[in-house]
Amino acid sequence: MDWLKEFLKPELIWFLVGLLLLLAEFAIPGLIVLFFGIGAWVVAVTCLTAAPSLNTQLGIFICSSVLSLVLLRSWLKGLFVGHVTGKQDLTQDLQEYIGERAVVTQAIAGNQPGKVELHGTYWTAEAEVEIAEGATVEIVAKENLTLKVRAL
Numbered sequence: 273m274d275w276l277k278e279f280l281k282p283e284l285i286w287f288l289v290g291l292l293l294l295l296a297e298f299a300i301p302g303l304i305v306l307f308f309g310i311g312a313w314v315v316a317v318t319c320l321t322a323a324p325s326l327n328t329q330l331g332i333f334i335c336s337s338v339l340s341l342v343l344l345r346s347w348l349k350g351l352f353v354g355h356v357t358g359k360q361d362l363t364q365d366l367q368e369y370i371g372e373r374a375v376v377t378q379a380i381a382g383n384q385p386g387k388v389e390l391h392g393t394y395w396t397a398e399a400e401v402e403i404a405e406g407a408t409v410e411i412v413a414k415e416n417l418t419l420k421v422r423a424l
Contacts, residue, residue: 282329286316303349304341311337369411369419379405380421388419395419 290312297306314336315329324332369390377394380386380403388397388409397419403409413420 281319283316283319286312286319286329286333290316303345303352306348307341307345308333308337310340311335367414369414372411373408373424374411374419374421376403376405376407376409376421379403385418388421390419397421399423 290309293305293309293312297303297309311333315333318324318332319329372390374388374390374395374397376386376397377389378387380388380397380399382400382402385396385398386403386405387394389395390411396417397409399409399421401423403421403423408424409421410424411419412422
């Protein structure tokens with residue numbers, strides 16, 4: 273029974289609760305449960321340094337969890353979110369290849385796209401006029417993965 277007393281120390285219980293909550297964050301999306309795990313670890317550290325009552329422990333848990341949630345969630349969420357339309361310039365990558373020259377590897381017809389080679393990569397290309405295979409073209413625009421080209 274002595275092992276049970278060792279296991280039931282408040283700092284160990286709070287640490288394990290915090291660990292379970294941090295692991296639960298992987299299964300529960302939303303980046304919220306993480307902060308309750310942090311709150312549990314704050315209480316575990318507090319229990320190591322002092323011996324607060326259960327009410328004090330619960331108060332520290334709630335305050336530290338909510339405070340970390342309010343202060344850190346938006347910052348952490350910004351680290352894990354990918355491309356956000358409102359925060360990035362959408363034309364940044366679209367202007368990357370404009371003005372460069374490429375070689376036509378599959379003829380481009382007026383209504384049928386062809387292929388061009390640019391920097392060792394084959395791209396789908398469109399033009400307003402027909403362009404024969406082997407011709408050198410200049411890139412005038414980029415729409416998603418299709419290059420708009422004109423003959424030189």
